[in-house]
Amino acid sequence: MTKETVYKILTAPEYDVLMREKKFSGSALDIVDGFIHMSTAAQVTATVDLYFKGQSGLMLAAIDQKGLGAALRWEPSRAGQLFPHFYGTLPSDAIIRVDPVTRNPDGTVKIMDG
Template sequence: MTFIYHMADKEDWAAARHAGFYAGTANDKADGFIHFSTGETVVGSAAKHRAGQENLILLTVDSDALGDALKWEPARGGILFPHLYGLLDPALVLREEPLPLGPDGLHIFPAGIKE
C-alpha cells in the first residue's frame, strides 16, 4: 500500500463529496489529470504551488485503489509523480485533514508526513 496525497479546497471537496466525484482543481482540469504527491514530495509541492493558500485539506488515498487510471510520470528533475486520469471517487479517500497555514505562509502538515 502506497499512500498518495492531494491538496483540495475545502468547499470544492465538500461539493465533490455531495456530488459523488471530484474532478480536481482548476490547474488539474487544465492539465487533464488530478495531481497527487507522495509523502516525500507533498511538502515541497505545497510550498512551490500552494504557499499562502487558505482553506486547504489534505486528502490521503491508497494508490492501489485507483487502478489503471493512475499513472506515475516524471516531473521536476525526473521524480515520479502520481497523476489520476479521471475522476476521484470520494469513497476512496482514507483521510481528510486540514492544512492550516503557519506564520511563514507555509502549510502545517499532519504528523507522519515527511519531506
C-alpha cells in the same frame, strides 16, 4: 499512512465539491492538464509550498492508490521526480481520510496516521 497512499491537496471550495458530489473531477489546473495531480508523502510539503503558498483552509486527502487501478500513472514532473497522476474522476470511496493541512515543528506538512 503507507507507501500505497498518495495525497491530493484540496482548497476549501474543492473539498466542499468532494463532500457534496462524493467525487472530485479535479482543480482548474488538473482539468487543463487532463489528470488529477497527486503527491507522495515525501512530495506533499514541496507541493503545498510551491502551488498553495499563503492559502488557508487547505485539506489533505489520503488516497489508497490500489483503488485507483490503471488510471493512476507515475510520471516525471518537477525535477524529474515521478509523481502520481490520476486520469479519471476521483471517487470519494478511494479516500482513506481527509485532514486539514497543518505543519510539523520543522515546517513539513503533517501526514496523519491511521
